[in-house]
Amino acid sequence: MSRGSDPVTHSIETPDSPLAGSGPAHDRSTAGWDRVIAHADMDAFYAAVEVLDNPTLRGKPVIVGGSSARGVVTSASYEARIFGVHSAMPTAQARKLCPDAIFVRGRMDRYVEISRAIRDVFDAFSPVVEPLSLDEAFLDLTGSERLLGPPIEVARALKRRVIERTGLVVSVGVASTRMAAKILSDMSKPDGLLILGPDHLCAFLEPLPVERLWGVGRVTLARMHQEGIRTIGELARRDVADLKARFGSFGPHLYELANGRDPRPVVADWQRKSYGEENTFEHDLALDSLELRRVLIAHADALGRRLRADQVRARTVTLKLKLARPLGGGRYPILTRSASSDDPTDDSAAIAKLAIMLVARVTEREKVRLAGVQVHNLERADASQMGLFDSPAGAAAKSTRLNRALDAVARRFGDDAVTRGLARAERAAPSRRIK
Numbered sequence: 001m002s003r004g005s006d007p008v009t010h011s012i013e014t015p016d017s018p019l020a021g022s023g024p025a026h027d028r029s030t031a032g033w034d035r036v037i038a039h040a041d042m043d044a045f046y047a048a049v050e051v052l053d054n055p056t057l058r059g060k061p062v063i064v065g066g067s068s069a070r071g072v073v074t075s076a077s078y079e080a081r082i083f084g085v086h087s088a089m090p091t092a093q094a095r096k097l098c099p100d101a102i103f104v105r106g107r108m109d110r111y112v113e114i115s116r117a118i119r120d121v122f123d124a125f126s127p128v129v130e131p132l133s134l135d136e137a138f139l140d141l142t143g144s145e146r147l148l149g150p151p152i153e154v155a156r157a158l159k160r161r162v163i164e165r166t167g168l169v170v171s172v173g174v175a176s177t178r179m180a181a182k183i184l185s186d187m188s189k190p191d192g193l194l195i196l197g198p199d200h201l202c203a204f205l206e207p208l209p210v211e212r213l214w215g216v217g218r219v220t221l222a223r224m225h226q227e228g229i230r231t232i233g234e235l236a237r238r239d240v241a242d243l244k245a246r247f248g249s250f251g252p253h254l255y256e257l258a259n260g261r262d263p264r265p266v267v268a269d270w271q272r273k274s275y276g277e278e279n280t281f282e283h284d285l286a287l288d289s290l291e292l293r294r295v296l297i298a299h300a301d302a303l304g305r306r307l308r309a310d311q312v313r314a315r316t317v318t319l320k321l322k323l324a325r326p327l328g329g330g331r332y333p334i335l336t337r338s339a340s341s342d343d344p345t346d347d348s349a350a351i352a353k354l355a356i357m358l359v360a361r362v363t364e365r366e367k368v369r370l371a372g373v374q375v376h377n378l379e380r381a382d383a384s385q386m387g388l389f390d391s392p393a394g395a396a397a398k399s400t401r402l403n404r405a406l407d408a409v410a411r412r413f414g415d416d417a418v419t420r421g422l423a424r425a426e427r428a429a430p431s432r433r434i435k
Contacts, residue, residue, distance in 0.1 A: 046075035278372025304348030313344035
């Protein structure tokens, strides 16, 4: 969502509510708060950037994602969401729901550029920022009241600063726990701000559907409903031993969240980050096909470029394959294979070599509809380190020079300006992922 209403005056709650937006009568102190955590989430980020750069799209249903028969919606403007379109929805279904939608392929380079500007704003408000993706992050505001003012004023200032810097709006939730802050930011969309004190936390959670809790996905939700648990309050009143017996160690964890206890801190640790590239194919590919090999090399090329830009190296490479065998309900088997090395790398060729080697570990000889490569276990780059595969100093230096040259071309002309002689793969949606 692009620049719209004044974020200071936009509030979805009244001043006398336990949830406060911009109400002047609300008690703005943090007395009794152990922690002050904000969750900031850009509204319909990819679609909003497209509208920002192309004002003729304003007010129209915009969908960012792949346009092929197997395309997936990455982001949808609120005008498209009215029709029921949402992220991760198949493009074909989105077209049926919203025939007049304007589909945009997506420009990941531009989204990353805006994301970096947003991160600069977040860093100005807190030294402890934990990004969850390109468009959302947790900020630890504990102890900042003396310097920056009450949390609600800090959140308002953050919203202003994001608009001034990027022309985009962000929704913010502020609470004493991570979970509550994220729920609040979701509830405040679009362009909203909600803050909740710890004394009201359990009463706030009580009527909410249980799927609001982190980790309650489709399978867990179905089991919860079988047990007669539909709200967070109903989960909070269950016997914790019974939950453990029925849901394993995940049961007590959900019990704690349901009772407003979430001790997880905001962690400003770049080592928590992983990078991934994946795409769904327009046609299924054989495991031993040249096309699949090309896709993995293309993914590795993109990953290496991103690692070098962030000055980090990876020790672990993971291959992800989605088999073309339907399980029903739109589900398909997913296989992963991983390998690690003592020597971290940011070299695209080394990542590609290992990803291709991992294909040989797949015993299922079926065609695949999706392939992805992820790198994790990251370390800060050190010029003295070797690559993932030992090589003579001369070869390593040559690889470094080549990567620098390719990076320079990509910065000037875009990521697709130079490839390693490979055909471009059909993408179901913009695939760059940072976690």
